[in-house]
Amino acid sequence: VGVFGYGGGVIGRYSDLQEQFPSIAHFHTMRVNQPGSYFYNTDYLRTLCDLWEYRGSGMMNFHGSTGDIIFLGTFTDQLEPIFFELTHVLQQDLGGSGSNLRTPSCCIGKARCEWSCYDTQDMCYEMTTHYQDELHRPQFPYKFKFKFDDCPNCCVASIARAGMSFIGTWKDDIRIDQKGVKAYIGGEIKPNAGAHSGKDWGEVRHREKSYRPLPNSWCMWMEKGNLMIDNKECNRCMHCINVMPQALWPGKDTGVSILLGAKASILEGAQMSLLTVPFMKAEPPYDNIKEKVIEPVWEWWMEEGKNRERLGELIQRQGIRRLLEVLNIPAMPQVVKEPRSNPYIFWKEEDVPGGFKRDIKDYRSRHKR
DSSP states (O other): OOOTTOSSSEEOOBOSOTTTOGGGSBOOEEEEOOOGGGOOOHHHHHHHHHHHHHHSOSEEEEOOSSOOEEEEOOOGGGHHHHHHHHHHTSOOOBOOOSSSBOOOEEOSGGGTOTTOOSOHHHHHHHHHHHTHHHHHSOOSSSOBOEEEESSTTOTTOHHHHOSEEEEEEESSOOEEOHHHHHHHHTTSSOGGGGTTTTSTTOSOOOOBTTSOOSSSSSOEEEETTEEEEOGGGOOOOOHHHHHOTTTEEOOSSEEEEEEEOOBOSSSSOOBOOEEEEEEEOOOTTOHHHIIIIIHHHHHHHHHHOOTTOOHHHHHHHHOHHHHHHHHTOOOOGGGOOSOOSSOOOOOOGGGSTTOSOOOHHHHHHHSOO
């Protein structure tokens, strides 16, 4: 069941007890592409509510894990009228469902966040419109999600839920206002905007260089009353910036880190996405990302992926080395999760002088029994 021309967007639901419960004989779910960053005005919300009260059950879900507005419960004969009103009156499209590109979603981005490292709303909109065919006509082994986070705080949890996560980052130094740092240490400004006041961790604690610095790496210390940061050791945890937002800011040379393969537990267990491209510029129309990352990964996944196997499971099955070959990028320390746990090295034929083929007579002449 669906709307004409679309393979996704409608999830068919039928009751097994239609005679006993005729009012829910059909209870189809419709997914509607949400506004960027979930911005609504009251007129739009009322219009959505009126439409679904008239054509469906009146029950809605804001928002599903993918990000869509979820319309819960309607009959088959109402699908086309709902679709017509959404697209022609509200200028709103259906979302993704099934083995396709699910509706891309993004954080609040440059609209309100001072830590934004790229324009999440613009990139989300561009990817949504550019990949319409992949969104509405299922052609993948299983579902695929884009999620756009503007900084490592990861407000749409892309690192846990997206087949491809775009997380804003920077590659220059964290900006520091030393007067602001001293104001936090002296108690003139409340850490984390007072969110932890009254708790044991409610003040900015600091130590000199001889002690382990704050918080998760060895990148920060105090020296002669000034906060020092070794940016080479910074792991972009954002903890320091969250604690002292009026003293510290991300750098100015910004872009995205691209991570692959997050998912919930279906075939295999849940997994977080793998850092694959530590830094890439993100500027419209994002052709560098489309041509060098998205499309090669999709081509490999559609060719090699099994039915209902998400990208993360394909990476798990064929290995990170194969992923790096697909993307034509060299291995780097950032993509190593842990050291090897077995002693075997698997050589490729082109790496072995003479290849894998051997002349047994030549071999025996050099290796006598």
